[in-house]
Amino acid sequence: MWQNPTHSPEAANLPSPTLGRLLCGALVALGIPFIIGTVLVKLFFLPLHGWQAAHGNGWIGAMSIGLCISVSALPVLIGIVRELEPVYRPVGQLALKLAVVDDAALWIGLAILQFAARGPDALHGWTGFEGLAVLLLIGMAFLSSWATRNLKNPPIWVIWAAVPAYLAAGSWASHELGLHELIGAYFAGALMPPRWVRRLPVEAVGTFSLIWLAPMFFGHSGLRIDGDALTWPSVIASLLLVVIAIVTKILAVWIFPPAPGLTHRQALGIGSLLQCKGLMEIVAATILHAHGMISEFAFASLMVLAVISTTLTGPMFRLVSGRSHAQTAG
Numbered sequence: 001m002w003q004n005p006t007h008s009p010e011a012a013n014l015p016s017p018t019l020g021r022l023l024c025g026a027l028v029a030l031g032i033p034f035i036i037g038t039v040l041v042k043l044f045f046l047p048l049h050g051w052q053a054a055h056g057n058g059w060i061g062a063m064s065i066g067l068c069i070s071v072s073a074l075p076v077l078i079g080i081v082r083e084l085e086p087v088y089r090p091v092g093q094l095a096l097k098l099a100v101v102d103d104a105a106l107w108i109g110l111a112i113l114q115f116a117a118r119g120p121d122a123l124h125g126w127t128g129f130e131g132l133a134v135l136l137l138i139g140m141a142f143l144s145s146w147a148t149r150n151l152k153n154p155p156i157w158v159i160w161a162a163v164p165a166y167l168a169a170g171s172w173a174s175h176e177l178g179l180h181e182l183i184g185a186y187f188a189g190a191l192m193p194p195r196w197v198r199r200l201p202v203e204a205v206g207t208f209s210l211i212w213l214a215p216m217f218f219g220h221s222g223l224r225i226d227g228d229a230l231t232w233p234s235v236i237a238s239l240l241l242v243v244i245a246i247v248t249k250i251l252a253v254w255i256f257p258p259a260p261g262l263t264h265r266q267a268l269g270i271g272s273l274l275q276c277k278g279l280m281e282i283v284a285a286t287i288l289h290a291h292g293m294i295s296e297f298a299f300a301s302l303m304v305l306a307v308i309s310t311t312l313t314g315p316m317f318r319l320v321s322g323r324s325h326a327q328t329a330g
Helices: 009-013 019-045 058-070 074-082 086-122 128-150 156-176 181-191 194-198 202-223 232-255 264-274 278-290 296-320 325-329
Strands: none
Touching: 019 058, 019 086, 019 232, 058 086, 058 232, 058 278, 058 296, 074 086, 074 202, 074 264, 074 278, 074 296, 086 181, 086 264, 086 278, 128 156, 128 181, 128 194, 156 181, 181 278, 232 264, 232 296, 264 296, 278 296
16 A cells, blocks of 8 residues: 655665564554553543543543544554655654554454443343344454455455445444444454455545545534533643643654664654544544543543644654755765
């Protein structure tokens, strides 16, 4: 999906991480902001007026906000990295690899938090539909495994027909299990045979979604903000969340770089890219808000956080990665 970096001095000198180092770096980059954000939200934000969620105990609400603080905006980062100068793209692509892991962890975390918010009732009172949903997901996994081995190059119309079928089945299954439909759609997409997905115009669909669908989703989410929640305390809380999100994300990457031998500027540049919240945080906050796991005030503050962090991503990256004209000429 992403173009390889051009042959530049920085590209040649950028260390290549092992898979284990990359996964550990991604978990640290996600875990430190999540833990610090959760604790700070529990101690200082939830006691504020209007921040207590309708469902779930205090720690569930704190972890929900902490998850939103720690995520990275994979779709937005793809567009940002494409626009980087060639000398910066190796750093940008390394950040994208971490963001892919963050993206998967986000959806898994959302599912776990929704089950945790339901408490002991999560597995009680199941009907035949819940069992059918589980069997459907298992069947989709086996079908994908079989298709990967035995149906490597089907007609393109078969792939196009399978996409909406998978998405609809995954959405229905997650809905029946008490989860948001987007969670099921995400895992259904992840289950599709990789060879099939590579034959789809993923970049064209992504560009169309980013240009046409994302603004409508932004607007729809913005209309759901309660105007009474946009008070000065909420604005101040949003700014504090911005500081927490940026500092903890950059600090996490700087403490444990995803590749050995990265310079301080490269580590800070990766951290500044990963702090971008963008669409993924808005999606997560919308799901959590719809299930009553975060309050109106927290939802409004997270919307402001998403806009501010996304706007600051480009300037912050240029600031920490500042390259002199002499280096450029060389």
